[in-house]
Structures are given as structure tokens and as C-alpha cells.
Amino acid sequence: MVQFxxxxxxxxxxxAIAAAFEDGYIATNQAGxxxxxxxxxLEILQISESQMEDPNWWKSPAAGALGRLLQxxxxxxxxxxxxxxxxxxxxxLQVTGKALHTLTETGYILTFKDVTNYLEVNRSLNxxxxxxxxxxxxxxxxxxxxxxxxxxxxxxxxxxxxxxxxSAYQYMPDRLIREIQQLMREVMxxxxxxxxxxxxxxxxxxxxxxxxxxxxPGTANNTFIVSIxxxxxxxxxxxxxxxxxxxxxxxxxxxxxxxxxxxxxxALLSLTGQWLDVNASLLETLGYTREEMLNLTVSSIIHxxxxxxxxxxxxxxxxxxxxxxxxxxxxRHRDGHYIYMFLACSAxxxxxxxxxxxxxxxxxxxxxxxxxSEARKKNIILHATSIDLQQKIKQLFELNQIIAxxxxxxxxxxISSVELLPELENMQEQEALLxxxxxxANAILNTLNDLKDVLARQINTEQLPFTHCDLEDITxxxxxxxxxxxxxxxxxxxxxxRVPVIAYSRPYLENILFHLIxxxxxxxxxxxxxxxxxxxxxxxxxxxxxxRDNGIGIDLQKHGEQLFRYKKKFHRGYESNGVGxxxxxxxxxxxxxxxxxxxxxxxxxxxFVYFNNRVHISKDDE
Amino acid sequence: MNKIKxxxxxxxxxxxxxxxxxxxERLELVEKVHxxxxxxxxxxxxxxxxxxxxxxxxxxxxxxxMPYMDGWQFLREYVKLQLPENKHIKVYxxxxxxxxxxxxxxxxxxxxAGYLVKPIGKNIIKEILxxxxxx
Numbered sequence: 001m002v003q004f005x006x007x008x009x010x011x012x013x014x015x016a017i018a019a020a021f022e023d024g025y026i027a028t029n030q031a032g033x034x035x036x037x038x039x040x041x042l043e044i045l046q047i048s049e050s051q052m053e054d055p056n057w058w059k060s061p062a063a064g065a066l067g068r069l070l071q072x073x074x075x076x077x078x079x080x081x082x083x084x085x086x087x088x089x090x091x092x093l094q095v096t097g098k099a100l101h102t103l104t105e106t107g108y109i110l111t112f113k114d115v116t117n118y119l120e121v122n123r124s125l126n127x128x129x130x131x132x133x134x135x136x137x138x139x140x141x142x143x144x145x146x147x148x149x150x151x152x153x154x155x156x157x158x159x160x161x162x163x164x165x166x167s168a169y170q171y172m173p174d175r176l177i178r179e180i181q182q183l184m185r186e187v188m189x190x191x192x193x194x195x196x197x198x199x200x201x202x203x204x205x206x207x208x209x210x211x212x213x214x215x216x217p218g219t220a221n222n223t224f225i226v227s228i229x230x231x232x233x234x235x236x237x238x239x240x241x242x243x244x245x246x247x248x249x250x251x252x253x254x255x256x257x258x259x260x261x262x263x264x265x266x267a268l269l270s271l272t273g274q275w276l277d278v279n280a281s282l283l284e285t286l287g288y289t290r291e292e293m294l295n296l297t298v299s300s301i302i303h304x305x306x307x308x309x310x311x312x313x314x315x316x317x318x319x320x321x322x323x324x325x326x327x328x329x330x331x332r333h334r335d336g337h338y339i340y341m342f343l344a345c346s347a348x349x350x351x352x353x354x355x356x357x358x359x360x361x362x363x364x365x366x367x368x369x370x371x372x373s374e375a376r377k378k379n380i381i382l383h384a385t386s387i388d389l390q391q392k393i394k395q396l397f398e399l400n401q402i403i404a405x406x407x408x409x410x411x412x413x414x415i416s417s418v419e420l421l422p423e424l425e426n427m428q429e430q431e432a433l434l435x436x437x438x439x440x441a442n443a444i445l446n447t448l449n450d451l452k453d454v455l456a457r458q459i460n461t462e463q464l465p466f467t468h469c470d471l472e473d474i475t476x477x478x479x480x481x482x483x484x485x486x487x488x489x490x491x492x493x494x495x496x497x498r499v500p501v502i503a504y505s506r507p508y509l510e511n512i513l514f515h516l517i518x519x520x521x522x523x524x525x526x527x528x529x530x531x532x533x534x535x536x537x538x539x540x541x542x543x544x545x546x547x548r549d550n551g552i553g554i555d556l557q558k559h560g561e562q563l564f565r566y567k568k569k570f571h572r573g574y575e576s577n578g579v580g581x582x583x584x585x586x587x588x589x590x591x592x593x594x595x596x597x598x599x600x601x602x603x604x605x606x607x608f609v610y611f612n613n614r615v616h617i618s619k620d621d622e
Numbered sequence: 623m624n625k626i627k628x629x630x631x632x633x634x635x636x637x638x639x640x641x642x643x644x645x646x647e648r649l650e651l652v653e654k655v656h657x658x659x660x661x662x663x664x665x666x667x668x669x670x671x672x673x674x675x676x677x678x679x680x681x682x683x684x685x686x687x688m689p690y691m692d693g694w695q696f697l698r699e700y701v702k703l704q705l706p707e708n709k710h711i712k713v714y715x716x717x718x719x720x721x722x723x724x725x726x727x728x729x730x731x732x733x734x735a736g737y738l739v740k741p742i743g744k745n746i747i748k749e750i751l752x753x754x755x756x757x
Contacts, residue, residue, distance in 0.1 A: 404719035405687035412718045412740035413637040419743060420641050423648065433644075436637035558695065569689035578689065 023113045024093075026052075028070060030105040034058070044093070044114050046086045066093065066110065073108045075099055080115065092116045135160060137226040138217075141184060143169045143177075146223060156202065156210060156228065173203040183214040184224060191216075197231060209235035265341070265362040268348075271318055273298045276357055285341075285364050287334035303330035303338050317347050317358065328365065340369040384592060387612060391589040392458065399451060402566045406447045410440040450566070450579060454586050464505035471497045471545075474506075475534050478514050485521045491530035499536040499543050502611060508587045513547070515580040516607050520549035522574055525602070539610070548606040554599040563597060624756045626680050630656045632664040632696065633685035633716070638740070642683070645744045651751040660688045661696030668703065668711075675706045680754055683738075686717040686724060693717070697731050712754060714738050 024041035028034055037052050045066070051057045058067050065081040077096045085091040094115040100107040135156065138147040145168050148160045158171050169177050179198055186194045193215035200206050213227045259266050265282030267275055278293050286293070286301070302310050306329040316322045324346035330338035343362040347355045417437050424430045457464075472495055479486065479493050486493075502509070513534070520532045533548040554563065554570055562568045564585040567578035588595050592612035599605035629652045631642050639657050646655045656679065658664040664682070671677040686693035693715060705711065712735040715728055720739055728737045738746070 401719075401721060401723075404721045404724070405717070408718035409635055409685075409687065409740065410637065413635050413641060416641045416741045416743070417637060419741075420644055424644065429644070433637075433640060436640045440635070440637040558691075562692065567689070572690065 021111065023111045025109065025111050026070065027100070027107055027109045028073075029107055032071070032073075032108075035107065041112075044085075044112065045083070046088070066095065066112065069095060069097055070108070070110060073097070073099065080119070088116070090116055092119050135228040137168070137228070139168060139224050139226055141222045141224070143167045143180075156208075156230065158202070173201075175203060176201045179212070180214070180226070183212065187214050187216055187224065197235065201228075207236075208232045265360075265364075267360045267362070269298055269345075269358040269360050271314070271355055271358065273314065282362060285339065285362070286331060292334070301332040303332070306330055313345070314358070317345070317355070320355075323347050331362075339364055340366040384612070387592040391592060391594075395454070395458070395586060395589055398566070399454065402447065402451060406566060407444060407451075410444050413440055414444075447566075450583075453583075457586065457590050464508065466503045467506050468501050469504050469506050469509050470501050471495075471534070471536055472500065474510055474513060475517075478510065478517055481514075482518060482521055485518075489521065489524055489530050491521055491524075491532060494531070494533045496533070496535045499538055502536070502543050502545075504611060505591070508590075512545075512584045512587060512609060515584045516547035516609075519580065520547060520551060520605075522576070523551040523571060523605075524549070525552055543611045545609040545611070546606055548604065550604040553601040553603050553605055554597070555601050556597065556599050560597075564595065625650075626652045626751055626754050627676060628652075628654050628656060628679040628681075629751075630658060630664055630667070630679040630682045632658045632661060632682060632688070632693070634659045634688045635685070638685075642747075645747050649744065649748055649751060651748070651755065661691030661693060661699075665691065665696055665699050668700070672703065672706065675709045678705070678709055679711055681750065682711060682713040683716045684713055686715060686719060694727055697734070701731065701733060712750075714750070716740065716742065 019038050021038055022040055024044040025036070025038040026034060026041050027036040033055065034053055042049065042052060045052075047057075057063060058070060060067070062084070063070070064084040066083050069081070075097055079095050079097075081093050081095055083091050083093045092115050093112040095110060095112040098109050098111075100109050135148070135150040137145050137149075137160075139145050145163045145166060148164050150160050163171055168180075172180070176198070179196065179201075183194050183196060193213060195211060195213045197209055197211050199209050201208075201210050201212070209231045211229045211231045213229070215225050217223065217225055259277075259279045262279065263281055265279060265285050267278040267282055270276055274297055275294050278290065283290060283293060288296070299307060299311065309327065310329060313322075313325045313327060317325070324344065326342070326344045328340065328342050331341050333339050341362045342365045343360055345358050345360050348357050348359055350356045414437060417433055417440075421430070421433060424433060475493070475495055485491065517532060517534070521530060524530045528550050531550045533546070535546045535548075537544055552571065554560075556563070559568075559570045563570075564581045565578075566582045568582075569576050569578045585595050588609055588611075594610050594612075596608045596610070597605060598608070629646065631639060633639055633642075636659075639659070643655055643657070646652050656664075656667065658667065661684075664684075668678060684693045684696060691699075697713070700713070713733065714736045715734060716738045717724060718740040725737065728734055
């Protein structure tokens with residue numbers, strides 16, 4: 001409802017006009033008395049009619065800025081003032097003051113509206129703009145800048161505020177001018193906003209990018225809103241992203257190429273052991289089709305003997321203890337046979353570092369494996385043969401010594417005897433000579449027989465098959481066969497076989513043990529009842545047999561080097577032909593073993609037999 | 623006629639010992655031939671008579687290959703002995719071995735008078751003995 005109030009009825013038509021205004025309206029006569037006002041004025045100022053009509057109120061401080069304008073009666077337009085209004089924290093009025101000339105007097109009119117909200121919005125807008133890194137221009141089609149809103153621009157430094165009211169083109173390089181004009185044409189034609197990213201718009205040779213956005217606020221006027229936004233960081237990030245993407249694509253391309261064409265088998269494997277992808281090379285090696293392979297788990301084709309290690313290694317990856325591993329395992333070919341694969345496995349991680357899948361690279365090393373085992377086998381045989389040969393050389397040397405001394409000696413004596421014989425006239429002397437000659441001939445024959453044995457052993461090792469020999473069994477049997485001496489001397493036997501069974505030629509082993517135990521029972525001290533210990537143990541790849549006694553011992557300083565020589569004797573008063581130790585060393589050497597002795601005079605001796613297992617293995621292989 | 627007082631034959635070969643004894647007896651150049659069948663016996667004899675130069679041998683014919691103590695072991699012990707002054711003992715190795723290792727070993731004993739290889743005939747024995755005879 002439109003209301004007005006006037007104290008002067010003659011001026012009622014003012015009131016009628018004023019009542020139609022939404023703006024507040026107050027008119028005074030020449031005397032400064034309020035002659036008209038409208039309800040909007042009361043509402044905006046939040047005063048009563050009586051306050052409005054009271055000249056004293058208008059002179060009071062409560063009338064505020066508007067009161068002062070009413071007193072001053074100046075003409076102005078659109079001035080923004082801050083007005084104190086009851087119950088309003090902040091109130092801004094946009095006020096226009098006009099003198100009104102009639103025939104009789106000069107009145108004065110103030111029209112005003114509450115623009116508090118508008119200013120709020122405006123302030124907010126400024127706040128928003130200032131929070132952006134944007135420069136916003138209002139520009140005419142001719143390039144004249146009407147308004148500039150901006151916060152700051154670190155790179156695009158133009159005197160923006162000074163440019164207001166001037167042509168933007170006098171500040172901009174030609175390229176940018178053409179760009180903006182082109183954008184304006186596009187906006188005019190399309191009626192839509194147009195966006196363009198321009199590098200180094202001020203042509204200052206800078207690595208900067210700006211996004212320029214043009215739009216028309218309405219079709220009515222010919223102005224454009226231009227917003228300029230620094231997108232350097234964004235653009236650089238984009239460039240980097242593009243670069244990274246290119247690299248990624250390259251890597252993918254490379255990986256795909258490797259995966260597809262590598263001669264190495266490559267597979268992607270889930271942590272549960274499912275094949276996720278396999279390349280052609282691996283399929284060819286293992287003989288499966290892709291579909292068959294993808295339906296298998298890896299554990300189903302690993303050799304049963306290798307599976308536990310495989311599971312343990314995958315477990316370690318799963319538990320993040322290791323990130324990769326290498327291994328050699330057998331995988332089952334589609335045909336059922338196993339293929340030796342050398343593989344390297346590494347975990348492919350997700351960005352959160354969880355494991356995405358495993359990458360397996362596998363090479364068929366079956367052939368290498370065969371070659372390797374062939375080479376190892378050959379090497380063992382070579383090593384064994386070498387030991388065998390060394391031992392045979394030693395044996396030959398020894399045989400040579402025997403021929404030089406034990407055969408040649410009596411033979412030369414026989415020759416000398418034959419020379420001597422005609423000189424002997426005495427029958428007794430002749431008989432004595434013949435007696436000694438016969439003994440020498442027999443000695444030669446015995447030695448020849450021993451040599452024949454040794455040589456036969458060298459040649460006929462094949463006739464001495466290795467069997468599993470139970471040491472305790474053999475020792476007990478030998479001990480019983482020596483019962484007479486055992487009882488006579490009250491001898492004790494102790495056995496400790498950490499290796500209870502050895503593979504060896506049983507007759508040889510029996511002979512070796514017999515001689516060692518027999519010697520131990522022979523060379524005893526009367527004051528010490530014989531205690532004989534027989535032991536075996538493993539020493540690296542050799543089995544050691546020890547026979548220890550507490551007998552008279554041997555002076556190794558004196559006799560050490562001759563101990564195992566043919567027909568050597570060291571102790572007077574004991575039954576010995578000096579052949580036993582010679583023979584057993586020969587037997588031991590025949591199979592690549594060796595024999596040692598430790599001894600202390602008056603305390604006892606220990607004989608150590610080292611059996612050469614490698615020779616035995618090689619003999620089997622041969 | 624001068625004779626050599628003592629000769630030791632150290633050899634375990636009974637036939638050889640018998641033949642040597644016969645040769646010595648026939649040559650009649652030696653007063654006494656001592657027979658030992660191993661090095662230890664010979665060494666003990668010499669040790670026991672170190673103070674009686676007349677009983678010490680003037681010549682030792684030493685075999686190498688013998689039980690208990692062989693020729694080399696004998697020599698190792700023998701060279702340590704302190705013989706009476708003016709007593710010279712000629713020691714010959716007398717062996718059937720022409721083995722290089724034995725020849726090398728003999729060179730370790732510069733005091734050896736020689737290395738004789740069996741068989742040796744009566745003439746060689748005579749030569750050796752003649753050399754030893756006092757002028």
C-alpha cells in the first residue's frame with residue numbers, strides 16, 4: 001500500500017509521486033521543514049512519523065549523515081553514506097540530493113536506498129577476486145578497459161589500475177592484441193565464453209602460461225569480461241605429466257616388446273601362485289597353451305622336491321622380508337618330464353606398497369645342468385684317477401725299491417756264490433753254500449710271490465666288488481679268530497663306530513683290520529694288559545678307521561719313513577715277517593686311500609686308515 | 623806280511639755273508655771279519671769299542687736294506703760318534719740297489735769311502751783291502 005504524508009496540502013502531488021517510489025524520499029521546503037516523505041523513508045531509517053516530522057530530531061545526532069545532508073541541501077548524485085539506523089549493525093545508503101525549483105520557492109529532495117546488501121556483495125566479490133590469482137577486466141569491444149579487479153600478479157606485470165579508462169592495446173604486445181581480438185570475434189560469433197591458454201603473453205621470453213577467458217556479461221552492451229589466470233604451475237605440471245605419461249607409455253611399450261619377444265620366459269604371478277600372464281617363450285618351453293597355463297597354479301607344476309623351498313621363498317616376499325629372489329627349480333613340462341629352470345622373481349608393488357603381483361623370469365637350464373653334472377662327474381673321475389695314479393706311482397716306486405733290494409740283493413749273492421763254488425774244496429763248505437743259496441732262491445721266490453699279489457691287486461680291482469661292510473660284525477669275528485692271544489694277554493676290545501657301515505672290498509677290509517688288531521695284540525707291554533680301541537668317523541668326505549693300542553709303541557723318529565716298507569722289522573724278539581703293514585698299505589692305496597700312524601714309545605700306537613670315498617663313487621660311475 | 627786287523631760286514635743276507643767270509647779267508651789279508659745282520663748290531667759293536675782302537679774296524683762294508691736299522695740309519699748314528707784319534711775307518715756302502723734315490727742318499731754322507739754295487743767279485747775286495755794295507 002502506497003502511503004505518503006505531507007504537512008502541506010498544496011504540495012500533495014509531491015506526495016503522490018513520492019508514494020510510488022521504492023526508494024526513500026524526503027522533501028523540505030525553502031525553510032527546511034519536512035514537507036513530504038514516503039513510507040519507504042520511514043522503513044529504511046527505522047523512525048516513526050513523529051520523529052520524521054520533528055525538526056529537532058533532524059538536528060539531533062540521531063539523524064546522522066542523512067540529517068547533515070538535509071541541512072546542507074547540496075545537489076549530488078549516488079553518494080554512498082553510512083547511516084546510523086536502530087537495530088542495524090551496518091547500514092549504507094546511496095543518496096541523491098536535488099534542489100527543486102517551483103515558482104514560489106526552492107525545495108530540496110533527498111532520495112535514498114539501502115545499499116548495505118549490495119555493498120556486502122561487492123565486498124564479497126572483491127574478497128573472492130582477491131583470493132584468486134586472477135586479473136579480471138571489463139573491456140569494450142574497442143579495447144578500452146572500463147574496470148580492473150585484481151589481487152596480484154607475480155608475472156603478468158602491467159600498470160593495470162592505471163589502464164582503467166584507457167585502451168588496453170597501448171600496453172600489450174601485438175601478438176596478445178591479435179589474440180584478444182580473435183577471442184572477441186569468437187565470442188561475438190558463438191555467444192559463448194572462449195578460453196585460450198597463451199604462453200608468455202607479454203612476450204618477455206618467460207616460461208609462463210596464462211589462461212585467458214572471454215565472455216560477454218549480456219548481449220545488451222558491447223563489453224567483455226576478460227579473466228586472466230596464471231596457469232604456469234598447472235601447465236608445467238601438465239607438461240611433466242605428459243612427459244611422465246610418454247615415458248610410461250614407452251616403458252609399457254618396451255615391457256610389452258620384451259614380454260612378447262624375449263627368448264626368456266616371463267610370467268606374472270599372483271601372490272596365491274596363479275599365473276596372471278605368461279609370454280610365448282615360457283609357453284613354448286613348458287609346452288602348454290596360454291589357456292592351459294592360466295588354469296594352472298605354479299605349485300602344481302613345480303617338482304615335489306622343490307616345492308617347499310618355492311613356497312618358503314614366496315612366503316618371504318609376501319611377508320615383505322625380501323623383495324626378490326633367485327632360484328633353480330624343476331617345472332613339469334606338459335609332456336610330464338621336468339625342466340630345470342633358473343628363475344629370478346621380483347615383486348611388483350602398488351603405490352601403497354602392497355604387492356600387486358610377482359614378475360618371474362625363467363630360463364631353461366636343463367642342458368646346462370646336464371653339462372654341469374657331466375663336468376662334475378668327469379671332474380670327480382679325474383680327481384679320483386689322479387689320486388689313483390699318484391698312489392700307483394708311489395706303489396711303483398716302492399716296487400722298484402723292492403726289486404733293487406729284495407730281489408737284486410739275493411740274486412747278486414747267488415751270482416757271487418756261483419763264482420765262489422769252484423773254489424770251495426771242502427765238502428762241508430760246499431754244502432753250507434748250497435744251503436744258503438737255496439734259502440736265497442726261496443727268498444727270491446717269496447718276494448716274487450708277494451710282488452705278484454700286489455700287481456694282481458692293481459690289475460684286478462674289478463674283481464673286488466664293494467659291499468656294505470658292517471664294521472662291528474667284522475671286528476668281532478676277527479677278535480674271536482685271535483682268541484688265543486686275547487685270552488693269553490687278557491686283552492680288552494673297545495669299539496665306537498660313528499660310521500657303522502662302509503662300502504669297501506670286504507676281504508681287504510678284513511685283512512686291514514686283521515693286521516692292525518694282530519699287531520696291537522703282538523707288540524704289547526707285559527706290564528699293561530692290552531686295550532685295543534677300534535673307531536670310525538667321518539672327516540669331510542673321508543671315512544676314518546682308527547685302531548689304537550697301549551702297546552710298546554714305535555720310535556717314529558727312527559722308523560717312521562720305513563714303517564710300511566717291505567720286510568722292515570723294528571722290534572727284536574717279536575714274530576714278524578715285515579710284510580703285514582706293507583700289504584695293507586698297498587691294499588688301502590689300491591682304492592685311493594691312505595694310512596697314517598701316531599705313536600709314542602712305551603705308550604702305544606694309533607693307526608688311521610682314510611678311505612677315499614670319491615674314488616669309490618667314481619669307480620661306480622665309470 | 624801285514625794284515626788288516628778288523629773288517630765288518632753288515633748285511634742281513636746270509637748267503638752274501640757266507641760268500642764274503644770265504645773270499646776274505648782265501649785272500650788272507652784280514653785278521654778278523656765281524657759279521658752283523660743289521661745296522662744296530664754293527665753300531666753297538668763300534669760304540670762298545672770306542673776305547674779300544676784295536677778292536678775297531680778298519681773297513682766297514684755296509685748294506686742298505688736291513689731290518690731294525692738300515693744302512694742310512696746306521697750312517698746317521700755313525701757320523702755322530704767320536705772315534706779315537708788316528709783311527710780311520712773306511713765305510714763303503716755295498717748294495718744291490720742302483721736306484722737313483724739311494725745314490726742321492728749316499729751323497730749326503732761325505733765321509734763314505736765309496737758306493738759299491740753288488741755283485742762284487744774277489745778282485746774288487748782285494749783292491750779295497752790292498753789300499754788299506756799298511757805300507
